Amino acid sequence: MYCEQIFNKINIITKKGGIALEYNFWSGEKIRLRAVELNDAGTFFKWSSDYDNESDRFCDEIHFPISYDSMMARVEAMSKREPSNDEFMWIIENKEGSAIGCINTFDCNKKVGTFKYGLGIIREQWGNGYAKDAIKIVLKYYFRELRYQKVTVYIYSFNERSIKLHESLGFQNEGRIRRAIFTNGNYYDEVLYGMTCEEFDNIYKKDEL
Numbered sequence: 001m002y003c004e005q006i007f008n009k010i011n012i013i014t015k016k017g018g019i020a021l022e023y024n025f026w027s028g029e030k031i032r033l034r035a036v037e038l039n040d041a042g043t044f045f046k047w048s049s050d051y052d053n054e055s056d057r058f059c060d061e062i063h064f065p066i067s068y069d070s071m072m073a074r075v076e077a078m079s080k081r082e083p084s085n086d087e088f089m090w091i092i093e094n095k096e097g098s099a100i101g102c103i104n105t106f107d108c109n110k111k112v113g114t115f116k117y118g119l120g121i122i123r124e125q126w127g128n129g130y131a132k133d134a135i136k137i138v139l140k141y142y143f144r145e146l147r148y149q150k151v152t153v154y155i156y157s158f159n160e161r162s163i164k165l166h167e168s169l170g171f172q173n174e175g176r177i178r179r180a181i182f183t184n185g186n187y188y189d190e191v192l193y194g195m196t197c198e199e200f201d202n203i204y205k206k207d208e209l
Helices: 038-050 053-059 068-080 130-144 160-169 197-203
Strands: 011-015 018-022 031-035 089-094 099-109 114-121 150-156 172-183 186-196
Touching (some): 130 197
Antiparallel strands (some): 089 099
C-alpha cells in the first residue's frame, strides 16, 4: 500500500476522529526530486565530462567542453534562482541519495495551461524506472496543484527508448516535425507526444499517486 512505502517518508499522525497521512510530495516509489544545490557542481561537471556522445545527442547535442569554474558559476546561479513562470529544474536522486539525472520544465503558458519538460538520466541508471517515476511526480504537480491542462514533449526520432517510455506512460503521438535537428552528420525528425490532465487522471487515479 502507498502508506507503507518507507521511502516516501510517510508519517501516520493520530488525530481526534481519525488519522492523517503526511508524506513528501517530491518522493516517488524509486526516486525523489530536489532543487539544485551548490555542491551539485561536481556532479554536473562529471556528467558533462563523462557522458558519451550518444547520451549527449539524446538530451540535446554535442557541446564544447566546459571548465569546472564555468560549471560552478552556472550551478551557483541555478541554486539561487527562484522559480520563474513555473519553470524549474530538479535533481533526480535514487533511494541511496545519489544524483542520477535531472528533469526541468519550460515554455509554461499559464493562460493556455500548457507546459513542456526535458529529462536526462545517466546511462548506467537506464532501465530502472527512475525516469518514469520522475515524470509522474512532475505531471502530478503541474496537473493537480498548478492546474495546467496539457503537457507536450519533443523527442528526437532516433531516441527509441524515450518514445517507448512516453507511450508506456500513456502519452499520445501528436505528429512529427521533419528534419528538425542536425547531429552526427544527419538530419532527424522530432516526434511530438502529449497528454491532457483528463488523460492523466484516467490513467493515474488520485489515490494511487
